[in-house]
Amino acid sequence: MRLVIASCSVDYEGRLAAHLPRATRLLLVKADGSVLVHSDGGSYKPLNWMSPPCTLAEADPDEVEAELGVTAVWVVRAPKSGDTLRIRLFEVLSDSSHALGVDPGLVKDGVxxxxxxxxxxxxxxxxxxxxxxxxxxxxxxxxxxxxxxxxxxxxxxxxxxxxxxxxxxxxxxxxxxxxxxxxxxxxxxxxxxxxxxxxxxxxxxxxxxxxxxxxxxxxxxxxxxxxxxxxxxx
Known part of the structure; x- marks a missing residue:
């Protein structure tokens, strides 16, 4: 799992359009390919996300984005639907990757x-x-x-x-x-x-x-x- 804390903005285009203005957020990239955008609130639910199967490509900002202070762009795309999540990174505060291994799943009392x-x-x-x-x-x-x-x-x-x-x-x-x-x-x-x-x-x-x-x-x-x-x- 890759954990990135960054100042970013997020735009979603697909069946609907959604925009998250620039703010510091947690970006999760899981081993299954899913990408989730979290804030420091709202409990467990992400602000926006892309479920697998999807692809993540990192690109350089275009001229307009560079002038606004964007340092990198993540383009997350669902191949079947064409839905796209575009994450513009302004400042990366932390970027780490961790191998979590296979999860045994939730074991409930009384199973x-x-x-x-x-x-x-x-x-x-x-x-x-x-x-x-x-x-x-x-x-x-x-x-x-x-x-x-x-x-x-x-x-x-x-x-x-x-x-x-x-x-x-x-x-x-x-x-x-x-x-x-x-x-x-x-x-x-x-x-x-x-x-x-x-x-x-x-x-x-x-x-x-x-x-x-x-x-x-x-x-x-x-x-x-x-x-x-x-x-x-x-």
């Missing part, structure tokens, strides 16, 4: 990995007599989040989501079709499915019920031991 670990530790949340067999039970098309057995010894496949939607039910359905071909898993009866999430969309719940899959809404705080539902006054 599937945390829920899986907590539910495995408190497997009786699913019912009295439930016993954990293993986490990440591997099938030919991927791992089931939790494999456990109920009080009768019947195998139960548990798919865990932070937000339960139709694609999660479809995923669990495919796992169950494969697992029910295994005579060892079917020893005490057909493998049953549990679709567990902090929030389950009505359409997903309807589909799961139609396919004989039990839906369980998980209380993350209760699983962590921070919220005892039975001890609430209201």
């Amino acid at each position: 599937e990995a945390h829920l899986q670990k907590l539910l495995a530790e408190h497997i009786t949340t699913l019912g009295a007599g439930y016993r954990l067999v293993r986490r990440e039970y591997m099938t030919a098309i991927g791992p089931v989040d939790i494999l456990c057995r109920d009080e009768a010894g019947v195998s139960v496949a548990v798919e865990i989501k932070r937000r339960g939607e139709i694609d999660g039910v479809e995923q669990l359905t495919r796992y169950l079709e494969l697992m029910n071909r295994d005579p060892h898993l079917r020893a005490a009866g057909p493998v049953r499915g549990v679709f567990a999430a902090q929030e389950i969309k009505p359409q997903a719940r309807t589909l799961a019920t139609d396919r004989g899959i039990r839906c369980v809404t998980l209380d993350y705080e209760a699983l962590r031991g921070m919220d005892d539902a039975e001890a609430r006054l209201f």
